Amino acid sequence: MQVRPLAERMRPATLDEYRGQGHLLSKGASLRRALDSGLIPSMIFWGPPGVGKTTLAHLIANHLKRPFYTLSAISSGVKDVREVIQKVENSGMFQQSGAILFIDEIHRFSKAQQDSLLGAVEKGTVTLIGATTENPSFEVISALLSRCQVYTLNDHTKSSLTEILVNAIEKDDVLKKKRINLQEKDLLLALSGGDARKLLNVFEIVIGTFGDQREISIDNEVVRKNAQQSVAKYDKTGEQHYDIISAFIKSIRGSDPNAAVYWLARMVEGGEDPKFIARRLIISASEDIGLANPNAILLANNCFQAVENVGWPESRIILSQCAIYLANSPKGNGAYIAINKAQELVRKTGDLGVPLALRNAPTKLMKELGYGVGYKYSHDFPQNFVQQEFLPEEISGTAFFQAGRSIKEQEIKSKTKERWGDKYDQ
Secondary structure (H helix, E strand, C coil): CCCHHHHHHHHCHHHHCCCCCHHHHCCCCCHHHHHCCCCCCEEEEEEECCCCCCHHHHHHHHHCCCEEEEEEECCCCCCCCHHHHHHHHHHHHHCEEEEEEEEEEECCEEEEEEHHHHHHHHHHCEEEEEEEEHHHHHHCHHHHCCCCEEECCCCCCCCHHHHHHHHHHHHHHCCCCCEEEEECHHHHHHCCCCCHHHHHHHHHHHCCCCCCCCCCCCHHHHHHHHHHHHHHHHHHHHHCCCHHHHHHHHHCCCHHHHHHHHHHHHHHCCCCCCHHHHHHHHHHHHHHHHHHHHHHHHHHHHHHHHHHHCCCCCCCHHHHHHHHHHHHHHCCCCHHHHHHHHHHHHHHCCCCCCHHHHHCCCCHHHHHCCEEEECCCHHHHHHHHCCCCCCCCHHHCCCCCCCCCCHHHHHHEEEEEEEHCCCCCC
């Protein structure tokens, strides 16, 4: 008889056994209040792997005694979604307590697949719980997102991971037959990366190396010797998801094409979503290159479209081309700094009035109030330019764009100086 993996054996059976996410589930927290009331909205759990998104969905259904259906976005389509909705409607369950439909990796659903959920969610035929490791703002269509509450799940803390580990040693039917002396746990926790499932998988690997031995002593050296190779295989599907994409973008920012291609290869070999990589390249093209080379964002956007059209594995070549181009491109973060400064000022000064000269005047009353009076139509002047005030009076003369050292940004600075003199002096 095959024994289930430790992580599966240790799945909590009740909400009280669930560890972590206190900001959602502790007394008085938002999700806990909804659960205690018995009325929950459709929701999306957003967080890294191994923090308990799937487990929490199951526990919510058990806690509320709701019928539970589950689909995986990797293997399910519109037909599967409609079959579940039809089954719920035929049973009449939505007229009573309401069924829960859990969709794992909902970010992998296409627009058409997400559209197929809208009617059922809006009518309350099903309560949707979606799980995603990607930002729902980018991956979930706005119509569906507006009907769901987004709950962010965080990485486990060292404290919660330790509690999960000790609980497994003391309560798992297989482990409690052995006498396990956990002398050190630092490396186990480090290798987990905040992922409880990975922690238990690594721990089970280490325990397995002792065979039938009943007396087991574990320290960092034992973990280092026995877990590294197996951990690398286990991590192939993206354990260091966030760290590796960070290294990739920082290599591009640091103008190192070799390192960029290496980290790209790590993501390709790990099975990373190519659209996720392409999207980050677009962001880098604007944030780290921007006005220093305006063509960068055009190339990055075309890269994203090409990845969508070509598919895997050939799109890895397209991603490589784009990454190398961006890494070798001149760098400038003027646009990034400018919008940050502008937003910061907006938060400080609030909704300042639009100058009367810039306001639209579609009615007689607005014209009588002076809307549009004094506005100078730029095209009526030499070189299509004339100095006039475009900012609210309270912040007149504020400069948001600061030119970097790149040739293009220095050209922009020079042109601004030529037009506006010292008004926007940097």
